[in-house]
Each structure stands twice: as structure tokens, then as C-alpha cells.
Amino acid sequence: MPTTIHTDISIERVVELIESYGSNTQCWPEQERAAAIACLKSSASLQQRMDEAKQLDAMLLESHAHEPLDEVLLTRIVNNLPAQPVAKQTKGLPRWPVAMAAALTAVAITLVVVSGLDQTIPTEQLALQEIDYWLWQEVTDQVAFDTGEETPTDFMSLL
Amino acid sequence: MKLTHSVTRSMVKHAAENKRLAKMLAAEKTAVLPLSPWSGETDHGLMLRIVEGNKPAFTELARRHMPAMLSFARRYVMRSEAEDIVQEALTRLWLKASQWQDRGSSLRSWLMRIVYNLSMDNLRRQPAQSEQAVEELTSIGHGPEQNYEQGIKQQQLNNAMQDLPERQRSAILLTVYHAMSNREAAEILDVSVDALESLLSRGRRGLKQNISQQRGES
Numbered sequence: 066m067p068t069t070i071h072t073d074i075s076i077e078r079v080v081e082l083i084e085s086y087g088s089n090t091q092c093w094p095e096q097e098r099a100a101a102i103a104c105l106k107s108s109a110s111l112q113q114r115m116d117e118a119k120q121l122d123a124m125l126l127e128s129h130a131h132e133p134l135d136e137v138l139l140t141r142i143v144n145n146l147p148a149q150p151v152a153k154q155t156k157g158l159p160r161w162p163v164a165m166a167a168a169l170t171a172v173a174i175t176l177v178v179v180s181g182l183d184q185t186i187p188t189e190q191l192a193l194q195e196i197d198y199w200l201w202q203e204v205t206d207q208v209a210f211d212t213g214e215e216t217p218t219d220f221m222s223l224l
Numbered sequence: 225m226k227l228t229h230s231v232t233r234s235m236v237k238h239a240a241e242n243k244r245l246a247k248m249l250a251a252e253k254t255a256v257l258p259l260s261p262w263s264g265e266t267d268h269g270l271m272l273r274i275v276e277g278n279k280p281a282f283t284e285l286a287r288r289h290m291p292a293m294l295s296f297a298r299r300y301v302m303r304s305e306a307e308d309i310v311q312e313a314l315t316r317l318w319l320k321a322s323q324w325q326d327r328g329s330s331l332r333s334w335l336m337r338i339v340y341n342l343s344m345d346n347l348r349r350q351p352a353q354s355e356q357a358v359e360e361l362t363s364i365g366h367g368p369e370q371n372y373e374q375g376i377k378q379q380q381l382n383n384a385m386q387d388l389p390e391r392q393r394s395a396i397l398l399t400v401y402h403a404m405s406n407r408e409a410a411e412i413l414d415v416s417v418d419a420l421e422s423l424l425s426r427g428r429r430g431l432k433q434n435i436s437q438q439r440g441e442s
Contacts, residue, residue, distance in 0.1 A: 085424040086406070092399055094406055094417075121432060122400065128381045129401045132295040135307075139286055142311045146318050149277050 074100040079111055088118040260284045267331040274321040286314050289332060292402055293339050299385075299397055300343040309346065313338040333408040340394065340412055347390075384434035392427030395420055 079101045086092040090102055105111045262270060262284035273281035290310060297306035313335055317324075324334070385393055391413065398409040410420040 081421070081425065084428060085421045087400060087428065089400075089403075092403070092405070118428075121428065124377070124381055124435075125396070125400050128378050130295075132291045132298065134287060134291050135294065138294075138307055138310065139283065139290060142286060142314050143279060143283050145311070146279065146282070146315060149319060149321070 074104050076104065076108060076111065079104050079108075080114060083111070083114050083118050087122045088115055089122065260287070271321055271324055271331065274318065282314075282318055285317070285331075289335050290314070292332070293335055296336060296397065296402065297339050297343050299393070301346050305346055306343075309339055309342045312342055329411055330408065333404065333411050336398070336402070336404075337412045337414075344390075380435060380438040384431055384438055387434045388427055388430050391415075392423050392430060395423040396427045396431065399424060 074097055078097070082093050082097065082101050090098060093101060105115060260280065260283070262273070262281050265273075265281070265284070267285065267288070270281045270285045274285065293310045293313060294306055297309045300306075301309065316338060317335065324331070385396070388396070394413055395409060398404045398412060399406070404412070406417050406420055410417045413420065413423070415423070
């Protein structure tokens, strides 16, 4: 992420930086650091605030001692480590080709199902079938399906 | 016999000096420990080995981060609890190593965040700290080599820190004692950088007030 370096900074902002981060300028936000240090050098009141912050920081750092490395605790932790969980990944098979194959299979199944459902007969075709059926009844005066007779395809020959 | 008696008397008389020497010896002992073959490896490199179940790599990583983790946890809970928290955090690192991804945030802040969350869970379970616990927490940093005046100052500072609201105290601990950047500290406390700045500013102001109050009382 690119960092915008500020070249201009107000005295109020430098005061905020001192009051928040203390006298260690290395802890100040990187993008404001250079401008803040330059501003600090030119202001006596800021330097006074900086001296106060230094006193507090010195007290804090003097009071702090990092714990030494506890070898006994380290040994205890290492000796009590549980077994690491086995990775769920299928051995020998990288994950992405398996996922890809599964996805393709799913898409294919979906296409087959959808195309099967979509076999609807168009309305015009239905209407024509109705007329054919009516004409056939008119001519033979019986329902073709009742007799089981084969439906002639050429109606004109029957007239 | 006479000599032994004299030595014992001397030891009692100069207990503080002996403790200091013992500490120095312990430090020397640590210093002469053989270097681990992994000591030149980066945290990221060690994590790659840990994913493969490499215990020496884990030991090296724990060796690097354990002191800071322990002293951070010790600011909230007693020693024995702090040790349990560090153990829990490092065990999680071992178990979840394969899930860790280097996305710019350091392993140190990841570990410190676990320590912080576990310490807060611990504090929530025991809202009222015992007198012994408070005494132990405010005596952190007391060394046998300190003189009386230093000891008093130390006590005042520790009391002043303990009186701060928890979030403000944590912000100061992370940035001053652990030299964390504003981004790292904000990540551990799960706040924005602006919110961290506000916590720090109020914390330092509160700390100064608490110290002058402590001095006024004494």
C-alpha cells in the first residue's frame, strides 16, 4: 500500500503525536514523521512538551523488564504439544482440478435436468392438434382413440 | 562448620546481592546455550517448517516470542495463569499453523493478539481480583537490586498503570513496552489507528495524573 508522505503539518497535530505516541519519534506514524520532526525543531513550546514526554517514557521504560526466557516452561510446552490435525486434502491430488471436475459435473447435470423440463409444446402446435382431432371426429363420428384405429394422416382422402 | 555458618550468615545478610548474582548467572547460562540451527531463519520460514510438523522449528519460534508474550500476559494476570495463556497461544500456533497466512501482519502481532484475548477472557471469568493478585501485578518489575527510593517510584508507577482503564493500559503497554507500530497495536486491540491514538493520548494523560496523585498521597 503506498504511503503518502505529509510535507505540511500543524503544531496542534505535532502536539497530538507527542501526547499519543510519546517522545520516541520512531513510533510516530511514518507518513507524518519527517514533517513533524521538522516542525518540532522550529518550536520551543513543542520541545518543552517533548521533554515532558521523555520524562514519562524514561519512567515507563525504567520500570519495564522483559521476562527472561523460561526454559522450563518452553520444555513443558514442547513436550505437551498435541498431534497436528491431518490435512483434509486428498493425498496426491491437488485441490483445484478436483473442484473443477466437480463443478463441471454439477453444471452438466443441471443442464440435462433443465433441458428435460423445458420440453413444452408450443401453443400453436396444440391448437392445430385440436383442430385435427375435431376434424377427425366430424369425419368418422367417433373418437379415434376409443377404437384404437390408426389415425389417418391425409384428411382430404377421407372426405 | 564455622566457615559454613559464616557463609550462611553472609548469604542472609546479602540476600539481595545473591539474588542479583543468581540472575546474572542465569543470564549467562541462557547466553551459552547452543545456537539453534533455525536461529537465522525468518518467522515465515519457521512457519513453513511448523506446518510440516517440525518441532525444532516450533521451539525456535517459541524461544523468540515467549518472553514478550509472557511479560504481556503478566500485566493482566498472575504468573501461573500467564504461563497457561502462553502455552495455550503457542499450542494454537502449532495446531493452526497451516491456516496462518502471511498477509502483511506479523506473526508477533498474531501471537500477541491471542495472548491479549485469552488474558481478557481470563479477567472476565474472575472479575474481582484477589488481594494477592493485585499485589503481584503491581509488583512487576521489582528487582532485588533496587534501592528503597527506586522501589517506591516503581510501585507508584505500577499502581498508576493499574488504575488506568484496561484499553488505555493495553495501548501503552504495546506501544511503549513492546515497541509495536500504531498499526500493529491497533490490530491487536481490534480498533482503528485513530481510535488507538485516542486511547494512547487519554492513557498517557491519565497516567500522569495518577502518578502525581500517588506522589501526593505518599
